[in-house]
Amino acid sequence: MSRSGSGYELLAPAEMAAADRAAMDAGVPGSVLMHAAGMAVAEAIAGRWPRGRLLVLCGPGNNGGDGFVAASILAAQGWPVSVALLGEREQLRGDAAWAASLWTGPVMAADQVDFLGYDLVLDALFGAGLARELDGSAARLVERLAGSGLPVCAVDVPSGVDGATGCVRGVAAGAALTVTFERGKPGHWLYPGRALCGELHLAGIGMPPSVLAGMDIQTWLNDPAVWLDVFPFPGELGHKYTRGHALVLGGASMTGASRLTARAAQRVGAGLVTLAAPAAVWPVYAAALESVMVAALDDTQGFAKLLADERRNACIIGPGAGLGASTREAALAALRLQRATVLDADALTVFQDAPQALFDDIQGPCLLTPHEGEFARLFAVEGGKLARARQAAHLSGAVVLLKGPDTVIAAPDGRAVINGCAPPWLASGGTGDVLAGLAGGLMAQGMPVFEAACAAVWLHGQAARQIGPGLVAEDLVATMPGVLAALFARKKNP
Ligand SMILES: NC(=O)C1=CN([C@@H]2O[C@H](COP(=O)(O)OP(=O)(O)OC[C@H]3O[C@@H](n4cnc5c(N)ncnc54)[C@H](O)[C@@H]3O)[C@@H](O)[C@H]2O)[C@@H](O)CC1
Ligand SMILES: [K+]
Numbered sequence: 001m002s003r004s005g006s007g008y009e010l011l012a013p014a015e016m017a018a019a020d021r022a023a024m025d026a027g028v029p030g031s032v033l034m035h036a037a038g039m040a041v042a043e044a045i046a047g048r049w050p051r052g053r054l055l056v057l058c059g060p061g062n063n064g065g066d067g068f069v070a071a072s073i074l075a076a077q078g079w080p081v082s083v084a085l086l087g088e089r090e091q092l093r094g095d096a097a098w099a100a101s102l103w104t105g106p107v108m109a110a111d112q113v114d115f116l117g118y119d120l121v122l123d124a125l126f127g128a129g130l131a132r133e134l135d136g137s138a139a140r141l142v143e144r145l146a147g148s149g150l151p152v153c154a155v156d157v158p159s160g161v162d163g164a165t166g167c168v169r170g171v172a173a174g175a176a177l178t179v180t181f182e183r184g185k186p187g188h189w190l191y192p193g194r195a196l197c198g199e200l201h202l203a204g205i206g207m208p209p210s211v212l213a214g215m216d217i218q219t220w221l222n223d224p225a226v227w228l229d230v231f232p233f234p235g236e237l238g239h240k241y242t243r244g245h246a247l248v249l250g251g252a253s254m255t256g257a258s259r260l261t262a263r264a265a266q267r268v269g270a271g272l273v274t275l276a277a278p279a280a281v282w283p284v285y286a287a288a289l290e291s292v293m294v295a296a297l298d299d300t301q302g303f304a305k306l307l308a309d310e311r312r313n314a315c316i317i318g319p320g321a322g323l324g325a326s327t328r329e330a331a332l333a334a335l336r337l338q339r340a341t342v343l344d345a346d347a348l349t350v351f352q353d354a355p356q357a358l359f360d361d362i363q364g365p366c367l368l369t370p371h372e373g374e375f376a377r378l379f380a381v382e383g384g385k386l387a388r389a390r391q392a393a394h395l396s397g398a399v400v401l402l403k404g405p406d407t408v409i410a411a412p413d414g415r416a417v418i419n420g421c422a423p424p425w426l427a428s429g430g431t432g433d434v435l436a437g438l439a440g441g442l443m444a445q446g447m448p449v450f451e452a453a454c455a456a457v458w459l460h461g462q463a464a465r466q467i468g469p470g471l472v473a474e475d476l477v478a479t480m481p482g483v484l485a486a487l488f489a490r491k492k493n494p
Helices: 013-025 030-048 062-076 094-102 136-148 193-197 209-213 224-230 255-267 279-288 302-306 325-336 355-361 372-378 385-396 431-444 449-467 473-492
Strands: 054-058 081-085 107-109 120-124 152-155 177-181 199-203 219-221 245-249 272-278 293-297 314-317 340-344 366-369 399-402 408-410 416-418
Touching (some): 013 209, 030 062, 030 120, 030 152, 054 062, 062 081, 062 120, 062 152, 224 449, 245 255, 245 431, 255 272, 255 314, 255 431, 272 302, 302 325, 314 431, 325 340, 340 431, 366 449, 372 385, 385 408, 385 416, 399 449, 408 449, 431 449, 449 473
Parallel strands (some): 054 120, 120 152, 177 199, 219 416, 245 314, 314 340, 340 366
16 A cells, blocks of 8 residues: 555544634635646546546445546546436535536436446545445445445545544455545554555645644654654764663563563663563573673562662563463563553553552553553553543553554653554564564653554564564564664655
8 A cells, every 4th residue: 555645643533624624714716726636636536547437426425426526537538437316415504515517517416326337437426424334325425435346546535434433334346556634543553544545645735734733633654854853863972871771571381471671672772771681591591691780689679679779760571471470570660660661562551450550650660561451451542543542541651652554652741653564574483572672672762652552553564564474573683774774865855
């Protein structure tokens, strides 16, 4: 899936509607925005497909209005265009009624549509105004569209996809191309909506920049623009003691996991990394690690004792840690001392019986990195992925990084980022351990938690893209220098 256009700010449909209203208040008529939207759709279609028989499906609101505009423009360019309307023409209101008046050809009733005989469909049924599950004639039409096998261009979102959540409300037909306006929406980047959008094209429609600049945007696509300003680029006068000291808890049996974590923390720039492991397995770790220091833990309080040295300013606990008391004690010790703390894997599950006890101790900088299973063990929250991550951050007081193909990072203050750069070959054992190490390594260097989490996810995804299929977790660590070099170059030449 390729994505064109610029812009990493995301607006939920209700926010986009508010922007539309503000633009109108600022003196840009809705019809002007709608004409620009329809024109952008027509241009996108003409730029992508050879001229062919086009069926335009218009809905009862302004999404349908965009469809009427695009139909009129393409017909004037000589495209054979047919238009069908879901609903009654007399019921159209405002800008949509104006747009329909531009179309002088026949308008079919949606239930009369026969998909045979067309080369392409423009789906302008529902966009930002989707308010409930599709049912009845609307659902039947979208089901028939999905089953038609025809290529689809969707206006704003594929009809039935909720722009706020990416969830399908009833039914939706996948598009080859989705043309949206001014800013992307969370639903373009959250699955299943993301897969249903096909290629995403972002078109400007003349919204005054002051309108968008005046919005309190809280949701972004993961992009260095969100966090580059606070990324810890090493200073010329820096030395290892100024670049943080990450302390990683090693487990008694799954020794590879925390080694990956420690190496990732090093690679991303932590000045020093110590791996603290039970004394019985200390030789395993010590033999496998050179520049990572290995400390032997003789009891469950050992980790807390290591934290007495304040220079150990960040902790990464969980990968391969095991579900015993030592993992729990280490996590609580780090949190109580308000060290920058990453809790991953076992360090999340170990609190499943009493998550509030964990949340009560989160007073300082803390990142939780659950996958969906671990998340469900800690948080009884419902809704789309973005809303659930936000609620979890609010409830716990930690930044929550909810993993998956569309990883969401949410901060307790309401900010959230959706990641769009993780290829599917990242889904393999050990990659999460590397991610925890990258985040913790950045936090050790003083990067704020939310931005560190976003940067870690981005670096992880970029490394995976460079490696390609066949990736194993170790490759991510080895690829990090090249990814960082490209990021450093971007910092110099933004
Ligand atoms: N001036 C504007 O507001 C602009 C809006 N634009 C377009 O307008 C769209 C938003 O327009 P609207 O807010 O009118 O919303 P939509 O056109 O997406 O949908 C609203 C209509 O659908 C009906 N509806 C909602 N959910 C339904 C369901 N499940 N089953 C059956 N009917 C349902 C509503 O009753 C209403 O009639 C955007 O997606 C974009 O395409 C663009 O033209 C840019 C300018
Ligand atoms: K649509």
